[in-house]
Structures are given as structure tokens and as C-alpha cells.
Amino acid sequence: MVKSLKRGALVELAVEQLLDQLAAGRWPVGTSLPGEVSLAEQLGVGRSTVREATRALVHAGLLEARQGSGTYVLALTPPPSLDSALRKAKTVEVYEVREALEVQAAVLACARRTEDDLERLRAALTRRDRLIDGQQDHSGEFVEADLAFHRAIVDAAHNELLGQTFATFETVLAETLRNVVDDAILEGHDVDTAHRELLEAIEAQDEAAAAAAVRTNVRRTIEAASEN
Structure with a gap:
């Protein structure tokens, strides 16, 4: 279970938690992430925070948002700078x-x-x-x-x-x-x-x-x- 986030910069912390889970192999490459409602419950944040966090990881090249299908894992760790x-x-x-x-x-x-x-x-x-x-x-x-x-x-x-x-x-x-x-x-x-x-x-x-x-x-x- 992803630990609950109760204070701080929620989006940044949500991104960190998702990165940790990806690196640990919780969601293998090619699989889809749980829906916004499920992730929001796991993280203890609102759906809008989850949406922003996943969008950041899409821009980083780790996730891919497929319209009408969900958000899929492209990579488990960020590419080198x-x-x-x-x-x-x-x-x-x-x-x-x-x-x-x-x-x-x-x-x-x-x-x-x-x-x-x-x-x-x-x-x-x-x-x-x-x-x-x-x-x-x-x-x-x-x-x-x-x-x-x-x-x-x-x-x-x-x-x-x-x-x-x-x-x-x-x-x-x-x-x-x-x-x-x-x-x-x-x-x-x-x-x-x-x-x-x-x-x-x-x-x-x-x-x-x-x-x-x-x-x-x-x-x-x-x-x-x-x-x-």
C-alpha cells in the first residue's frame, strides 16, 4: 500500500511516491495504473492531485495516457538527464x-x-x-x-x-x-x-x-x- 500523504507539496510528494512504486516494479512496463479514484485513495489525496502527478510522469516519459483506455507504464525509472x-x-x-x-x-x-x-x-x-x-x-x-x-x-x-x-x-x-x-x-x-x-x-x-x-x-x- 502506498503510504498516505498528509502535508507538504502534495503533487510533488505524490510524484515521489509513484516513482518509488514504479522503481519497485509495482506496475510492470506495459501495464496500466489503477484509476484516479483508486490511486487517490491509496495516496490520501484528491483526484486532481493524482491527475497532476500522473501528468508530470507522462511528460517525464515514464507514463503514457491513452484516451479512453487509461494510463500505461512506459518505463520504471526516469531517463538520464x-x-x-x-x-x-x-x-x-x-x-x-x-x-x-x-x-x-x-x-x-x-x-x-x-x-x-x-x-x-x-x-x-x-x-x-x-x-x-x-x-x-x-x-x-x-x-x-x-x-x-x-x-x-x-x-x-x-x-x-x-x-x-x-x-x-x-x-x-x-x-x-x-x-x-x-x-x-x-x-x-x-x-x-x-x-x-x-x-x-x-x-x-x-x-x-x-x-x-x-x-x-x-x-x-x-x-x-x-x-x-
Whole structure:
């Protein structure tokens, strides 16, 4: 029997109790949960609380609500967080996903960028350019300047979810790029030209050129990181 909930944040506590029961195998994958009335009685809460708790687990990917049929178990434990997955991923995997995100961001930025966005992009690229010659001596500052330019492109896409997704990559990207810069293995690669071409493409609203510039930049960085 699931223990009764008598105080506190009822929905959060109900979610915790349901997670415990799922992890314990009370309801195997593929089976349906008891109805709202039954769960409400077991938890000692109202049906609306049960409804919100199960909805949260649906969004988390553990349950599936089937109209007219009930709520079914899809998984017994929550999937790993994106941040955890990123830290376990290979560098090339991270950059392959980054390429997909930034190509889409660049294409959207071509269509949606404002004059304020362009001014921010120009300023970010100017700052990055100033630090190129001394990037090894000031690797942290250079990496931040580089990521600030790419962050500005994502922001110019004006897609909040895309921005949030890119933000989860930034710590891992910074660590990888810092290693690349510290080892001076970007020398001889044309990533700087690709950055300039990317800005020019967004200014000209040339989606194909913007996507090509992103691919050149990311793939050159992958090559450099592979040499590390």
C-alpha cells in the first residue's frame, strides 16, 4: 500500500511516491495504473492531485495516457538527464549534435535577426578576432568570446527552446574548446574565416551560406579535437 500523504507539496510528494512504486516494479512496463479514484485513495489525496502527478510522469516519459483506455507504464525509472548524457558522450558526438543545433539556429537567424541582433553579432566577432593572436595565453577569455558569438546566433534565431537546449551544451563545449586552444591545435585550420562568413551570411540572409559556414566551423573543430 502506498503510504498516505498528509502535508507538504502534495503533487510533488505524490510524484515521489509513484516513482518509488514504479522503481519497485509495482506496475510492470506495459501495464496500466489503477484509476484516479483508486490511486487517490491509496495516496490520501484528491483526484486532481493524482491527475497532476500522473501528468508530470507522462511528460517525464515514464507514463503514457491513452484516451479512453487509461494510463500505461512506459518505463520504471526516469531517463538520464541531457547534462549527464553530454558528459558521458564522446567529443565527436557532442559536436555532431552541436552542428545540427547551430545549422538550424543559423538558418532561423537569417530569417529572424534584427538590427540589434546584428550589432551584437558584430561586437562578439570583433572581440573574438582581437583575441585570436593571444588565444593560448588567454584561453579562457578566448573560449568565452567564441561561445558568446555562437550564443548570439542562437539568440538571433528567437526560439526559446533552441536557446535552452544550446545552453545545456555550453559547459561541455567550453571544456573541449579550451583543451583545443591550450594545445594550439587549431593552427592551420580556417575556423576564423568560417566565423566571418557565417556573420556575412546572416547579414545577407543567405541560409545556404550560413549553414555551410556552420558546418565548416564545427567540422574543423572536430578535426582539431581529434588530434588532441
